[in-house]
Amino acid sequence: MTTRPPWAPQGRRSRVAYLGPPGTYTQEAAARYAPDAEFVPFPTAGHVCAAVESGEVDEAVVPIENSLYGSIVDILDFLITAKRAKIKSEILLPVKHCLMAAPGTRVEDVRAVLSHPQALGQCRGYLAKHLPHAEQVAALSNAAAAAEVKAGTRSGAAAIGPLRAAGIYGLNVLAEGIQDANNNITRFVVLAPEDHPRTGRDRTSLCYDVRDEPGALYKTLGPIARRGINLSKIESRPSGIRLGRYIFLADIDGHRSDPEIAAALEEIRQMTQMMKVLGSYPRAELPEAG
Amino acid sequence: MTTRPPWAPQGRRSRVAYLGPPGTYTQEAAARYAPDAEFVPFPTAGHVCAAVESGEVDEAVVPIENSLYGSIVDILDFLITAKRAKIKSEILLPVKHCLMAAPGTRVEDVRAVLSHPQALGQCRGYLAKHLPHAEQVAALSNAAAAAEVKAGTRSGAAAIGPLRAAGIYGLNVLAEGIQDANNNITRFVVLAPEDHPRTGRDRTSLCYDVRDEPGALYKTLGPIARRGINLSKIESRPSGIRLGRYIFLADIDGHRSDPEIAAALEEIRQMTQMMKVLGSYPRAELPEAG
Numbered sequence: 001m002t003t004r005p006p007w008a009p010q011g012r013r014s015r016v017a018y019l020g021p022p023g024t025y026t027q028e029a030a031a032r033y034a035p036d037a038e039f040v041p042f043p044t045a046g047h048v049c050a051a052v053e054s055g056e057v058d059e060a061v062v063p064i065e066n067s068l069y070g071s072i073v074d075i076l077d078f079l080i081t082a083k084r085a086k087i088k089s090e091i092l093l094p095v096k097h098c099l100m101a102a103p104g105t106r107v108e109d110v111r112a113v114l115s116h117p118q119a120l121g122q123c124r125g126y127l128a129k130h131l132p133h134a135e136q137v138a139a140l141s142n143a144a145a146a147a148e149v150k151a152g153t154r155s156g157a158a159a160i161g162p163l164r165a166a167g168i169y170g171l172n173v174l175a176e177g178i179q180d181a182n183n184n185i186t187r188f189v190v191l192a193p194e195d196h197p198r199t200g201r202d203r204t205s206l207c208y209d210v211r212d213e214p215g216a217l218y219k220t221l222g223p224i225a226r227r228g229i230n231l232s233k234i235e236s237r238p239s240g241i242r243l244g245r246y247i248f249l250a251d252i253d254g255h256r257s258d259p260e261i262a263a264a265l266e267e268i269r270q271m272t273q274m275m276k277v278l279g280s281y282p283r284a285e286l287p288e289a290g
Numbered sequence: 291m292t293t294r295p296p297w298a299p300q301g302r303r304s305r306v307a308y309l310g311p312p313g314t315y316t317q318e319a320a321a322r323y324a325p326d327a328e329f330v331p332f333p334t335a336g337h338v339c340a341a342v343e344s345g346e347v348d349e350a351v352v353p354i355e356n357s358l359y360g361s362i363v364d365i366l367d368f369l370i371t372a373k374r375a376k377i378k379s380e381i382l383l384p385v386k387h388c389l390m391a392a393p394g395t396r397v398e399d400v401r402a403v404l405s406h407p408q409a410l411g412q413c414r415g416y417l418a419k420h421l422p423h424a425e426q427v428a429a430l431s432n433a434a435a436a437a438e439v440k441a442g443t444r445s446g447a448a449a450i451g452p453l454r455a456a457g458i459y460g461l462n463v464l465a466e467g468i469q470d471a472n473n474n475i476t477r478f479v480v481l482a483p484e485d486h487p488r489t490g491r492d493r494t495s496l497c498y499d500v501r502d503e504p505g506a507l508y509k510t511l512g513p514i515a516r517r518g519i520n521l522s523k524i525e526s527r528p529s530g531i532r533l534g535r536y537i538f539l540a541d542i543d544g545h546r547s548d549p550e551i552a553a554a555l556e557e558i559r560q561m562t563q564m565m566k567v568l569g570s571y572p573r574a575e576l577p578e579a580g
Contacts, residue, residue: 212522218521225505230503232502235526
């Protein structure tokens with residue numbers, strides 16, 4: 001028996017878009033969020049986001065920042081300009097790379113390791129120690145690497161990617177958790193036409209633009225600081241639209257319907273030309289290790 | 291005759307480290323900064339930075355942020371923990387991708403396009419329009435793609451990368467400026483044991499940690515805002531060292547030796563547990579297009 005999530009439309013499974021192909025960390029995050037949904041892969045972040053805007057899917061899961069690599073800026077830029085899509089939820093997922101190969105291949109048989117260059121770079125220590133003589137081969141994605149190993153065109157090939165990719169492509173896991181850094185965590189957000197009702201443990205993401213002049217940012221943080229609202233993240237980005245202006249992205253603790261939060265947001269709105277609430281949603285906790 | 295840059299040690303050419311292999315955008319930035327230096331490629335950002343710390347090189351050029359992709363976080367993390375290395379200069383370089391192939395290959399002959407997955411993604415529009423049937427093949431770096439095209443193991447192959455790579459690998463440029471976005475600019479910094487003397491048009495980068503509590507960031511921005519100092523960038527990062535603390539990275543206009551800047555920095559130092567000036571250096575202008 002599958003449990004229908006409360007947000008699923010009546011009469012059919014919820015359709016959840018994600019950045020494909022199957023077997024990526026984004027699909028992993030989507031599966032944790034909505035195990036029973038129908039997952040629809042899209043080739044680019046732009047396509048994923050457009051599918052939410054058009055109503056082609058009910059929700060979408062996209063990566064938004066990584067603890068080692070920072071923000072995923074094209075997603076932020078989409079959110080800033082989006083007409084409908086709101087952040088409805090967040091998901092924290094530790095990046096845990098696995099070495100996988102066709103059944104029968106042992107670590108000592110591996111002659112080539114395939115993956116996205118970023119994943120190869122994240123496993124530099126493991127590869128230097130355990131597979132110093134294996135050739136490192138770039139792939140367009142971790143999932144594409146697993147598919148190529150599965151295809152079997154290269155003997156002694158192994159791929160690096162998430163556990164899910166091994167399951168999808170029928171590969172054996174030779175080693176787990178082979179990444180150098182253990183604080184490599186990706187934050188994903190769920191986009192939907194509506195954000196999340198208040199839970200009491202919420203976070204609100206907002207963005208606004210300010211003039212490139214002394215004290216401009218400081219002034220806009222006043223309404224937040226004076227009310228004792230916690231600011232958990234702030235980031236400035238040059239505005240792509242108007243030169244000499246900056247866009248600030250901020251995460252604050254609380255829900256936009258909380259009276260104190262609502263008052264702070266209104267005050268910021270009055271001091272900026274553009275202010276947008278990207279969504280209020282429950283704060284995520286890190287999942288258990290393992 | 292080569293001109294010796296004023297900062298070159300007597301008796302030998304300055305040694306400048308960069309993230310290799312040759313033919314990357316980082317080498318392009320290094321060449322614009324110090325045309326006559328001896329360039330030393332290193333395989334990772336960590337190795338580049340360590341070479342400055344140990345004195346093995348005089349300076350190093352590393353990418354620090356991209357207008358589309360955000361900060362390059364491992365470089366920031368290095369700067370936060372570095373013992374000697376300071377930011378001495380900044381370089382802004384528009385990313386301008388070229389399509390390149392062996393002499394004799396025309397665009398209509400191209401059957402496979404090789405590059406780093408990020409560069410392939412940045413040229414999606416051009417590839418869809420002009421080379422819809424060409425296979426896209428991942429490479430470990432843009433330079434590795436050019437080297438593979440040069441090696442000639444694959445017929446009808448072209449690479450995407452900087453103009454410099456075409457020169458280094460003896461390839462013909464089939465098309466220039468094929469990236470989708472024209473606001474794709476990378477900011478590089480020059481690291482050295484000392485930062486730059488005051489020029490009158492300077493920028494200062496600093497970082498400090500604050501408690502994860504309401505108003506903490508706001509308070510630390512006061513000394514900057516009250517003095518009318520312009521804040522051109524701010525970014526928060528979770529501290530890898532202590533949970534529940536944040537590190538803020540800020541860029542402000544002015545030199546650390548300017549009395550107003552020095553006073554603001556001292557005031558921030560007194561309200562934080564860790565505050566570090568990453569360096570003062572001349573503000574870069576965007577180079578002329580072309």
